[in-house]
Amino acid sequence: MSRTCVNHREAAASVMCHRCHKPICTECTIVTATGSFCSAECNLQHAMFKQSQARGSIAPGLGVFGWVFAVILLLIAFMVVIHFAAKIFPPLEGIDVLGGFIGGIRKILAGN
Numbered sequence: 001m002s003r004t005c006v007n008h009r010e011a012a013a014s015v016m017c018h019r020c021h022k023p024i025c026t027e028c029t030i031v032t033a034t035g036s037f038c039s040a041e042c043n044l045q046h047a048m049f050k051q052s053q054a055r056g057s058i059a060p061g062l063g064v065f066g067w068v069f070a071v072i073l074l075l076i077a078f079m080v081v082i083h084f085a086a087k088i089f090p091p092l093e094g095i096d097v098l099g100g101f102i103g104g105i106r107k108i109l110a111g112n
């Protein structure tokens with residue numbers, strides 16, 4: 001009960017198209033990096049489908065690690081701003097995380 005190729009009734013289908021699932025013989029199969037297809041059109045449709053899926057993510061081209069990296073950079077930038085603002089406006093020293101961190105390191109280096 002082996003299926004036959006949609007294009008060749010006499011040839012047995014070796015694979016199914018990755019896109020439209022038609023049975024196709026080795027002669028009709030277009031093998032690409034993304035799978036086996038019955039035609040160039042199916043290959044293109046599959047590529048477009050994959051692309052639209054990628055576009056569906058939250059940050060296209062950036063990725064989760066890109067976002068985490070951006071947030072960390074923003075936090076560091078914020079701490080630096082607070083640190084310098086505290087020099088001008090001392091009441092900010094209470095939230096000067098960077099200043100506290102530097103002070104801690106200085107204490108360790110001083111052996112105290």
Ligand SMILES: [Zn+2]
Nearest residue numbers: 017020038042
């Ligand atoms: Zn197809």
Ligand SMILES: [Zn+2]
Nearest residue numbers: 005008025028
């Ligand atoms: Zn065929």
